[in-house]
Amino acid sequence: MQAYLELEARKKRVAALNNAMGILQWDQATMMPDGAAPARASTLAELSVMVHEMETGSALSDLIERAESESGQLDSWQRANLREIKHQFTHANAMPAALVEKLVLAQSESEMTWRQARARNDFKSLAPKLDTLFALKREEAEVKASVMGVTPYEALLDQFDPGRREVQVDAIFDDLEQFLPGFVQQVMEKQAQQPRAVMPAGPFPVAQQMALSHEVMRILGFPFERGRLDTAHHPFSGGADGDIRITTRYDESDFTRSLMAVIHETGHALYEDGRPAKWLGQPVGNSRGMTLHESQSLLLEMQAARSEEFIRFILPTIRRLLGGSGPAWEPGNILRLYRRVEPGLIRVFADEVTYPLHVILRYRLEKAILADELRTDDLPLAWNDMMEQLVGIRPTDDRDGVMQDVHWPEGIFGYFPTYSLGAMAAAQLFAAAKRDDADILPGLGRGDVSPLFDWLDRNIRSQGCLFMPDELIANATGAELGTAAFKASIRQRYLE
Amino acid sequence: MQAYLELEARKKRVAALNNAMGILQWDQATMMPDGAAPARASTLAELSVMVHEMETGSALSDLIERAESESGQLDSWQRANLREIKHQFTHANAMPAALVEKLVLAQSESEMTWRQARARNDFKSLAPKLDTLFALKREEAEVKASVMGVTPYEALLDQFDPGRREVQVDAIFDDLEQFLPGFVQQVMEKQAQQPRAVMPAGPFPVAQQMALSHEVMRILGFPFERGRLDTAHHPFSGGADGDIRITTRYDESDFTRSLMAVIHETGHALYEDGRPAKWLGQPVGNSRGMTLHESQSLLLEMQAARSEEFIRFILPTIRRLLGGSGPAWEPGNILRLYRRVEPGLIRVFADEVTYPLHVILRYRLEKAILADELRTDDLPLAWNDMMEQLVGIRPTDDRDGVMQDVHWPEGIFGYFPTYSLGAMAAAQLFAAAKRDDADILPGLGRGDVSPLFDWLDRNIRSQGCLFMPDELIANATGAELGTAAFKASIRQRYLE
Numbered sequence: 001m002q003a004y005l006e007l008e009a010r011k012k013r014v015a016a017l018n019n020a021m022g023i024l025q026w027d028q029a030t031m032m033p034d035g036a037a038p039a040r041a042s043t044l045a046e047l048s049v050m051v052h053e054m055e056t057g058s059a060l061s062d063l064i065e066r067a068e069s070e071s072g073q074l075d076s077w078q079r080a081n082l083r084e085i086k087h088q089f090t091h092a093n094a095m096p097a098a099l100v101e102k103l104v105l106a107q108s109e110s111e112m113t114w115r116q117a118r119a120r121n122d123f124k125s126l127a128p129k130l131d132t133l134f135a136l137k138r139e140e141a142e143v144k145a146s147v148m149g150v151t152p153y154e155a156l157l158d159q160f161d162p163g164r165r166e167v168q169v170d171a172i173f174d175d176l177e178q179f180l181p182g183f184v185q186q187v188m189e190k191q192a193q194q195p196r197a198v199m200p201a202g203p204f205p206v207a208q209q210m211a212l213s214h215e216v217m218r219i220l221g222f223p224f225e226r227g228r229l230d231t232a233h234h235p236f237s238g239g240a241d242g243d244i245r246i247t248t249r250y251d252e253s254d255f256t257r258s259l260m261a262v263i264h265e266t267g268h269a270l271y272e273d274g275r276p277a278k279w280l281g282q283p284v285g286n287s288r289g290m291t292l293h294e295s296q297s298l299l300l301e302m303q304a305a306r307s308e309e310f311i312r313f314i315l316p317t318i319r320r321l322l323g324g325s326g327p328a329w330e331p332g333n334i335l336r337l338y339r340r341v342e343p344g345l346i347r348v349f350a351d352e353v354t355y356p357l358h359v360i361l362r363y364r365l366e367k368a369i370l371a372d373e374l375r376t377d378d379l380p381l382a383w384n385d386m387m388e389q390l391v392g393i394r395p396t397d398d399r400d401g402v403m404q405d406v407h408w409p410e411g412i413f414g415y416f417p418t419y420s421l422g423a424m425a426a427a428q429l430f431a432a433a434k435r436d437d438a439d440i441l442p443g444l445g446r447g448d449v450s451p452l453f454d455w456l457d458r459n460i461r462s463q464g465c466l467f468m469p470d471e472l473i474a475n476a477t478g479a480e481l482g483t484a485a486f487k488a489s490i491r492q493r494y495l496e
Numbered sequence: 497m498q499a500y501l502e503l504e505a506r507k508k509r510v511a512a513l514n515n516a517m518g519i520l521q522w523d524q525a526t527m528m529p530d531g532a533a534p535a536r537a538s539t540l541a542e543l544s545v546m547v548h549e550m551e552t553g554s555a556l557s558d559l560i561e562r563a564e565s566e567s568g569q570l571d572s573w574q575r576a577n578l579r580e581i582k583h584q585f586t587h588a589n590a591m592p593a594a595l596v597e598k599l600v601l602a603q604s605e606s607e608m609t610w611r612q613a614r615a616r617n618d619f620k621s622l623a624p625k626l627d628t629l630f631a632l633k634r635e636e637a638e639v640k641a642s643v644m645g646v647t648p649y650e651a652l653l654d655q656f657d658p659g660r661r662e663v664q665v666d667a668i669f670d671d672l673e674q675f676l677p678g679f680v681q682q683v684m685e686k687q688a689q690q691p692r693a694v695m696p697a698g699p700f701p702v703a704q705q706m707a708l709s710h711e712v713m714r715i716l717g718f719p720f721e722r723g724r725l726d727t728a729h730h731p732f733s734g735g736a737d738g739d740i741r742i743t744t745r746y747d748e749s750d751f752t753r754s755l756m757a758v759i760h761e762t763g764h765a766l767y768e769d770g771r772p773a774k775w776l777g778q779p780v781g782n783s784r785g786m787t788l789h790e791s792q793s794l795l796l797e798m799q800a801a802r803s804e805e806f807i808r809f810i811l812p813t814i815r816r817l818l819g820g821s822g823p824a825w826e827p828g829n830i831l832r833l834y835r836r837v838e839p840g841l842i843r844v845f846a847d848e849v850t851y852p853l854h855v856i857l858r859y860r861l862e863k864a865i866l867a868d869e870l871r872t873d874d875l876p877l878a879w880n881d882m883m884e885q886l887v888g889i890r891p892t893d894d895r896d897g898v899m900q901d902v903h904w905p906e907g908i909f910g911y912f913p914t915y916s917l918g919a920m921a922a923a924q925l926f927a928a929a930k931r932d933d934a935d936i937l938p939g940l941g942r943g944d945v946s947p948l949f950d951w952l953d954r955n956i957r958s959q960g961c962l963f964m965p966d967e968l969i970a971n972a973t974g975a976e977l978g979t980a981a982f983k984a985s986i987r988q989r990y991l992e
Binding site for chain 2: 012013016017019020021023024027031032033034035036038039040042043046047050223224225226227228240241242243280
């Protein structure tokens with residue numbers, strides 16, 4: 001197994017570079033002085049090129065082939081590691097260097113243009129940059145598809161959710177598209193008959209919100225000895241192996257946004273922290289793609305923390321730390337507040353019921369773009385029409401329409417589905433966990449996450465990339481990924 | 497000049513790794529959660545090995561040789577860059593990989609043992625670790641000396657102060673050893689006739705000291721758009737090209753320590769920030785060794801900031817931000833406070849007059865260790881004898897004697913002289929600057945550092961490694977590095 005061990009040594013080195021980049025990116029978003037941006041971009045670019053070189057080439061290809069011929073000597077984790085090494089190689093090596101370079105340039109230009117175009121509501125200035133970028137993404141998708149034997153869209157999706165097929169996504173999204181609009185209608189009607197949820201009145205000083213964030217993270221078992229919380233423009237979970245850095249931002253008029261962001265990112269962080277220690281630095285020790293990652297953040301944010309049990313437990317803490325009093329702070333109102341459904345134009349502000357509709361729209365449009373069935377100039381109209389059809393509201397400008405997300409201007413295709421596939425997985429995993437351990441909900445009611453986390457550690461976090469995403473979900477829940485648990489969970493929460 | 501350009505490309509990559517390590521090390525000292533220490537150590541070790549590999553080997557040696565044959569096509573900066581590239585190669589390539597590995601291990605063991613041995617005042621437990629380490633350092637010094645054609649001590653000194661010769665250091669230190677003890681006596685006698693300097697009474701809350709640090713840094717032109725100040729166990733200046741991170745620590749009973757540390761580190765930071773932008777990432781764009789670096793921090797701390805002009809200018813700001821009032825805050829007392837000479841046992845607390853005596857002691861002893869003329873077991877006695885002879889006080893335990901510094905347990909030999917050579921250079925540069933521009937002292941009196949900084953930018957900061965350290969000093973001051981300016985400056989400050 002000499003060839004295999006040589007691969008492990010190479011991957012250890014790649015991991016050191018990735019860990020360094022993880023901290024540099026966190027620093028860039030939280031600590032770095034603005035004027036250091038060009039120098040930092042150049043350092044990160046150089047390290048990325050080094051990683052790319054270490055992930056490609058015929059020497060590596062030969063080594064993988066030799067390791068595969070030794071696979072009888074490998075145990076199951078080593079075999080899975082070899083499969084993941086080959087998967088990374090396939091993605092990296094499929095890309096001609098010239099295409100990589102053109103993509104980096106086109107992404108950077110299009111993203112910079114997007115920042116200004118969005119502020120000025122000026123899609124026309126963005127369109128030619130997108131057009132160039134989309135053409136390159138089509139080339140990437142086709143090149144990879146031919147190597148991997150999948151459809152072009154699947155080739156991009158596979159980077160974020162390995163092994164995922166279009167037919168699976170179509171089945172889940174078709175189902176949701178059928179179900180959700182009528183369901184939203186029902187919920188709105190029920191909501192209309194109830195007292196209107198009232199937002200507790202601020203301001204909520206940042207220092208108090210920070211204290212609340214830390215206290216909630218403590219209750220949720222965030223490992224502060226191996227991680228920290230800071231402030232950034234956007235909430236994210238990052239850092240390095242064994243050193244998890246999460247961020248949030250604070251709005252003094254609304255404490256719930258930051259609180260929910262912190263819970264969401266804590267879910268991501270606990271997944272990272274719970275990976276098999278022995279395999280950190282090797283591909284098999286990674287988290288199992290973005291659908292699974294999102295399942296862990298949404299399970300905490302949408303399933304566990306929004307359970308009636310947890311809200312009743314945490315409310316006194318929130319009131320104590322923020323000094324809240326009055327009718328807006330009564331449990332009944334807070335529960336209604338957290339279960340408000342309201343169709344809107346902006347994905348990142350959407351509630352969990354309408355959120356998948358935003359994702360379905362993007363999924364359909366990005367497939368059309370990749371298939372060259374939709375001209376870039378026609379994108380705003382297509383967006384607005386589909387938004388009206390799916391969500392029932394029509395954007396009045398492109399800022400709140402096609403230009404709201406950074407993903408396409410950054411050349412990120414095939415990522416959007418994982419948000420909603422993650423929501424499906426979160427509901428399915430939470431249902432399975434509750435079925436396996438009846439103390440999970442009562443635990444949340446007393447602020448004890450250990451029953452839930454024991455289950456997650458055993459079934460998800462400790463598994464790394466031992467299995468493919470679908471196997472992992474099926475092993476944990478006894479079923480294929482589907483919509484049933486999600487539908488049941490929102491029915492129970494919003495209609496019962 | 498293809499070979500030369502290939503060398504530049506390689507160095508750009510090494511710089512990216514060094515910049516990444518600079519930020520990782522800063523993060524480790526300021527932000528990193530404690531539990532991430534093992535993971536961070538492993539990442540830094542892997543990146544260091546990568547750098548070492550990129551700095552050595554026959555391919556690089558060939559490339560340097562080819563570039564040297566093209567040197568007719570290179571301009572003066574490129575030629576200097578090639579000289580520096582070769583210098584780095586010589587140091588790195590001289591070391592057999594096995595020796596590097598043994599040294600890393602021995603340094604780590606000896607430094608860990610030192611932490612505990614120092615706390616317990618137990619030199620006996622440290623001695624065997626030092627013994628092993630010293631033997632390896634002797635091996636390193638001899639290996640490098642034979643490649644470089646210098647003495648073993650010079651081979652180590654050369655890493656920190658390229659081109660420096662023992663005979664130069666001996667001349668300067670012999671001179672100081674002759675001069676300082678009698679001078680200290682004179683100053684002590686004069687001090688005894690003056691009112692005793694009184695320390696302003698605290699406590700000085702950390703938040704107020706932080707505000708003062710930032711205000712003083714602003715006055716001194718610290719580039720906050722490309723740098724920041726944070727808190728760490730020890731003051732240092734670090735970070736990356738174009739991104740200067742300095743640190744300090746706060747003592748609520750004594751604001752002067754933190755303030756002086758901040759000014760000192762700002763001096764280091766301004767040197768880093770003032771290097772030639774075009775050459776950042778190439779060896780010729782680096783600062784010109786530790787003697788020059790220390791000259792820049794000490795010039796700011798000991799020459800500029802302790803001038804009567806600057807102290808009178810800054811005092812109202814200090815009083816305003818710290819709320820100071822009463823006789824201890826009168827300019828006369830503050831000036832006396834900053835010009836107090838008091839022989840002591842601890843180098844880092846020493847005043848500028850007795851400081852060189854501490855360095856001379858270390859210089860003599862580390863030369864004896866390297867020459868194998870002093871047994872490790874005899875080191876404490878030799879230390880105490882020499883301390884008594886040079887400074888006039890005898891340590892009562894090894895904690896305040898031979899175990900006070902981390903340098904030897906970390907395997908750092910040849911570094912100590914640069915502290916005092918830097919002090920000589922600081923005085924010499926400041927004298928030359930004042931001679932060249934009569935507005936420098938009046939500028940400091942009105943809080944305007946631009947006359948001084950224009951001179952430093954032109955003569956030192958912008959010069960990178962275009963010249964060797966001695967040439968740089970001679971170009972700037974018209975004289976070789978010596979003791980005259982230092983002696984004149986302390987005579988003027990302490991006796992006039």
